[in-house]
Amino acid sequence: MNPIQLFDPASSTYTYVLVDETSTQSPRPALIIDPVDAQLERDLAILRQNKLYLVWALETHAHADHITSAGLLAEHTGAQTAAPVACGISTASKLLSNGDVLSFGDQHVTALHTPGHTAGSMSFVWQRKEDMHAPTQVFTGDTLLIGGCGRTDFQSGSAAALYNSITQVLFALPDSTLVWPGHDYKGQTQSTIGAEKTGNARVAGRSLDEFVTLMGQLNLPKPKRIDEAVPANQRSGLSANVINIRHDSDDNQTPLNMKDTSMTQDNVQPADGYAGDIDPQTAFDWWQAGEAVLVDIRTDAERAWVGYVPGAAEIAWKQWPGMVMNPAYDADLLAAVPKEKKVLLLCRSGLRSIPAAKRAAELGLEAYNILEGFEGDPNGNAHRNSVGGWRHRGLPWRQN
Numbered sequence: 001m002n003p004i005q006l007f008d009p010a011s012s013t014y015t016y017v018l019v020d021e022t023s024t025q026s027p028r029p030a031l032i033i034d035p036v037d038a039q040l041e042r043d044l045a046i047l048r049q050n051k052l053y054l055v056w057a058l059e060t061h062a063h064a065d066h067i068t069s070a071g072l073l074a075e076h077t078g079a080q081t082a083a084p085v086a087c088g089i090s091t092a093s094k095l096l097s098n099g100d101v102l103s104f105g106d107q108h109v110t111a112l113h114t115p116g117h118t119a120g121s122m123s124f125v126w127q128r129k130e131d132m133h134a135p136t137q138v139f140t141g142d143t144l145l146i147g148g149c150g151r152t153d154f155q156s157g158s159a160a161a162l163y164n165s166i167t168q169v170l171f172a173l174p175d176s177t178l179v180w181p182g183h184d185y186k187g188q189t190q191s192t193i194g195a196e197k198t199g200n201a202r203v204a205g206r207s208l209d210e211f212v213t214l215m216g217q218l219n220l221p222k223p224k225r226i227d228e229a230v231p232a233n234q235r236s237g238l239s240a241n242v243i244n245i246r247h248d249s250d251d252n253q254t255p256l257n258m259k260d261t262s263m264t265q266d267n268v269q270p271a272d273g274y275a276g277d278i279d280p281q282t283a284f285d286w287w288q289a290g291e292a293v294l295v296d297i298r299t300d301a302e303r304a305w306v307g308y309v310p311g312a313a314e315i316a317w318k319q320w321p322g323m324v325m326n327p328a329y330d331a332d333l334l335a336a337v338p339k340e341k342k343v344l345l346l347c348r349s350g351l352r353s354i355p356a357a358k359r360a361a362e363l364g365l366e367a368y369n370i371l372e373g374f375e376g377d378p379n380g381n382a383h384r385n386s387v388g389g390w391r392h393r394g395l396p397w398r399q400n
């Protein structure tokens, strides 16, 4: 049982999907390591095709070369996000320390602190529970690459720390351990600890001092996307995807695809595939004026746990368990929304309601996505309901 190994060509990043294949549940529990934003649709399709339920979206570190999709995956799949405690990824729902264990079904991965590429970097060890003779597997991020290692010249990197992490922490794993790296630039896919001990061009046969000297002489160019990627990744990728499309009070551009030019254009932002994005207050005003139907597309479980909007139509886009598509969405939506009214789609944070709005538009409705959703984005303590959102903005809601 190896992981599903996925590749992002633009950044040469490997993403891994680990599945509990012993599970008799359907969908089966899974965990993803280092997902890439540009591959979100691919990764959602893989989860669907393999009938997987994503429990965790996990980072090895705050990447400098691409933006994570962890925040988006959490919204679309119901997964929780986890990241090393010392990487500044404050939006993650779980911050990992050395030795912490994450479970998905009956499977477990253990976090190993392997600093050096960045101070917070971690590797993750997977020992299959049902077969103790199967080789241990380790996901090394940018700490140990096949025949190489990550750079140490930015983002709190340290060549001495990296040497220790590779030779004392990772090389303490059994020689048969399968190594799954965070990148490869030559088409290699996996290695073993034994092979890296003897053949790794950066580390094998080198002393600490020799390694530090070598790393100091690399003179690599600055990663192209570092200034954009690191801050975005410290918000689980959400800043690059959602915050940038949020309102900008100085933005007087005319929305591109508005269907009704008589409406209050200031409150509508252009959108691709549906009528536009609107803020929660505008949604409330249109709904109260009788122009629109408000549809809460969160799961039944979310409404029960977090709270609901009295009077909103409740039509889930996806449902627990496993965030599977609600097969009744189309029919229920068409039954709830008269043709002459707009439909306003509310989810948790304004992400899941985007595909729901696109689908509503395909069904012939004038559909708007409500930015920020019911709960808004997580704050620096990974808590919601304090950064925007229907509830935080004082609009009516109730708790069961």
Ligand SMILES: [Fe+2]
Residues within 6 Å of the ligand: 061, 062, 063, 064, 065, 117, 142, 150
């Ligand atoms: Fe990296």
